[in-house]
Amino acid sequence: MVSIGVWINAFLTLCILSFLYKDNPFFRFAESLFAGMSLGYYIGLANQQTLMPNLFMPLFRDFSGSVVLLIPMALGILLYFRYIPRIAWMARLALAVYIGYYIGVMFLQKLHGEVLPQSRDTILQLRGIAGIDVLWNAVFIAGVISVLLYFYFSAEHKGVLGKVSRVGIWFLMISFGASFGYTIMARISLLMGRFSFLVNDWIRPLMGAS
Amino acid sequence: MKTPLLFILAAAAVVLASQAPAPAVLAGEIQGLRAFDSPGDGGESVTLEWEGGPSTLVSIMRSESSGGPFEEVGTTIGTDGAYEDYVEEGRPYYYRLSYRIGDQDYVTAPVGPVAARSNWFRSYRLNALVLAVLMFSLVIYYINAAKRGKDLYIRRISGISAIDEAVGRATEMGKKIIYIPGIMSISDIQTIASLSILSHVAKQTAVYGADIEVPNKDPLTFTAARETVKQAYMEAGRPDQFREDMVTYITYDQFAYAAAVSGKMVRERPATNFLIGYFFAESLILAETGQSTGAIQIAGTAAPTQLPFFVTTCDYTLMGEELYAASAYLSKEPILLGSIKAQDIAKALIIVTILVGIVAYFFGSTVIRNLLASR
Numbered sequence: 001m002v003s004i005g006v007w008i009n010a011f012l013t014l015c016i017l018s019f020l021y022k023d024n025p026f027f028r029f030a031e032s033l034f035a036g037m038s039l040g041y042y043i044g045l046a047n048q049q050t051l052m053p054n055l056f057m058p059l060f061r062d063f064s065g066s067v068v069l070l071i072p073m074a075l076g077i078l079l080y081f082r083y084i085p086r087i088a089w090m091a092r093l094a095l096a097v098y099i100g101y102y103i104g105v106m107f108l109q110k111l112h113g114e115v116l117p118q119s120r121d122t123i124l125q126l127r128g129i130a131g132i133d134v135l136w137n138a139v140f141i142a143g144v145i146s147v148l149l150y151f152y153f154s155a156e157h158k159g160v161l162g163k164v165s166r167v168g169i170w171f172l173m174i175s176f177g178a179s180f181g182y183t184i185m186a187r188i189s190l191l192m193g194r195f196s197f198l199v200n201d202w203i204r205p206l207m208g209a210s
Numbered sequence: 211m212k213t214p215l216l217f218i219l220a221a222a223a224v225v226l227a228s229q230a231p232a233p234a235v236l237a238g239e240i241q242g243l244r245a246f247d248s249p250g251d252g253g254e255s256v257t258l259e260w261e262g263g264p265s266t267l268v269s270i271m272r273s274e275s276s277g278g279p280f281e282e283v284g285t286t287i288g289t290d291g292a293y294e295d296y297v298e299e300g301r302p303y304y305y306r307l308s309y310r311i312g313d314q315d316y317v318t319a320p321v322g323p324v325a326a327r328s329n330w331f332r333s334y335r336l337n338a339l340v341l342a343v344l345m346f347s348l349v350i351y352y353i354n355a356a357k358r359g360k361d362l363y364i365r366r367i368s369g370i371s372a373i374d375e376a377v378g379r380a381t382e383m384g385k386k387i388i389y390i391p392g393i394m395s396i397s398d399i400q401t402i403a404s405l406s407i408l409s410h411v412a413k414q415t416a417v418y419g420a421d422i423e424v425p426n427k428d429p430l431t432f433t434a435a436r437e438t439v440k441q442a443y444m445e446a447g448r449p450d451q452f453r454e455d456m457v458t459y460i461t462y463d464q465f466a467y468a469a470a471v472s473g474k475m476v477r478e479r480p481a482t483n484f485l486i487g488y489f490f491a492e493s494l495i496l497a498e499t500g501q502s503t504g505a506i507q508i509a510g511t512a513a514p515t516q517l518p519f520f521v522t523t524c525d526y527t528l529m530g531e532e533l534y535a536a537s538a539y540l541s542k543e544p545i546l547l548g549s550i551k552a553q554d555i556a557k558a559l560i561i562v563t564i565l566v567g568i569v570a571y572f573f574g575s576t577v578i579r580n581l582l583a584s585r
Binding site: 022023027035037042082091099102103124126141144148151155156157172176183 | 467519
């Protein structure tokens with residue numbers, strides 16, 4: 001016995017997959033349903049998992065101890081001021097605080113978490129190790145330096161800089177190729193998951209197979 | 211006469227005692243256990259260090275009194291020689307280690323008391339501070355230089371020329387432009403760079419009278435994108451042409467958003483698609499659909515995992531930092547130009563540091579490597 005939930009799931013999966021042929025009413029129906037339901041779901045999610053536990057409940061339980069929460073609340077309300085033309089400019093204050101805060105946080109995170117360790121890990125040993133390791137270390141170093149020089153914007157890519165940055169582009173393209181293949185394999189496994197659902201949870205029980 | 215003799219005898223005794231063989235240390239036995247407040251943290255941990263240790267698991271035992279009872283709070287491989295225990299700030303603790311060598315169980319003498327305390331400064335992050343100060347100084351210097359009118363050269367990136375051509379193409383064909391600013395919030399720097407490019411594109415559409423649509427996934431990006439487009443139309447002197455529905459909100463769900471925008475591309479067949487910002491798995495769905503409709507596509511992202519998809523399906527791709535450079539190049543904003551220039555100087559310094567570090571490492575010095583260490 002196939003449950004109604006599996007039927008709906010299978011029908012919507014086929015509706016979405018029908019886009020592979022061409023745009024059609026079934027795809028439009030599934031697309032609109034998907035977009036609409038997800039929007040409603042995320043509104044509920046934002047209320048249940050963000051606003052209630054992080055803002056409303058602490059304020060109701062212990063207002064004096066949570067008074068600092070009124071600041072982000074005020075910033076959130078400011079965003080809606082854009083619908084009042086006379087004071088619409090105030091919405092930008094909230095955006096400015098949000099952007100400024102995250103840029104400050106991200107700057108140090110990137111510096112500490114990426115720039116320093118990646119620079120350190122590029123300083124590799126070129127002697128006293130096996131010949132093949134020397135070769136790979138040299139390739140690694142050449143890759144990092146040439147790619148960094150490709151992203152140097154203060155000079156025209158001519159002469160030596162042009163040649164080195166050309167090598168950088170080759171390194172980038174090779175890494176893109178590897179990344180492309182790797183990600184496509186991951187997507188294929190997602191597709192297999194969908195087909196597995198259609199065959200094992202829908203078609204096989206429908207045909208009486210266990 | 212007696213005193214010198216006694217002195218000689220005493221000295222001889224000391225010398226003999228010092229030459230006596232030390233008690234044998236068993237292989238794997240833990241020596242010199244010490245516990246101390248972890249330096250440079252927020253008062254959340256105590257560090258244990260020791261010499262020796264077995265290659266098997268060692269139990270970390272903790273108590274609030276030297277006499278116990280001790281309870282196990284963690285395990286680690288004995289040869290690690292260190293363990294960080296997360297504790298309540300200010301509360302004193304005693305530690306001892308319990309381990310087994312062969313069939314014999316061993317327990318070290320307890321050490322302590324030790325309490326975790328907050329520190330004002332993380333000394334091991336001094337390198338990050340120095341680099342941050344250097345970067346900020348360079349950025350401020352070059353921003354001021356740009357404001358004073360100094361010509362800061364930034365080379366032209368091929369994708370930038372294509373932006374104006376793509377807007378012109380849409381105008382000639384009488385079809386709309388779809389601009390997708392990624393799926394992240396404006397807390398992401400790529401989204402901010404994307405909005406800067408959106409401003410340029412919107413000014414062009416305002417001047418040429420082309421139609422533009424900006425579908426959004428993130429609510430805050432949606433708000434900022436609408437402000438950006440509105441401002442661009444005002445700056446272009448065409449505020450009457452701006453419509454609120456040029457910037458729309460779709461949904462917060464990644465794939466529902468991808469499905470809705472893909473449907474839009476197929477139905478409305480835009481002349482040009484811009485996919486500029488931070489993308490995840492939806493990048494290929496969007497770019498592939500756009501490519502199948504025959505639209506000219508210009509993409510830009512610094513997400514390394516998504517760049518291959520854009521490179522293969524789009525006509526022009528702004529890769530990585532080109533995205534930020536493009537926004538600076540197009541806007542000619544002193545703040546952005548100064549930032550790009552400062553980043554170039556920082557990149558040159560990093561390249562020099564790496565090369566010097568490699569040479570030093572080649573000759574056996576790890577000074578530069580250690581200077582760049584982070585944790």
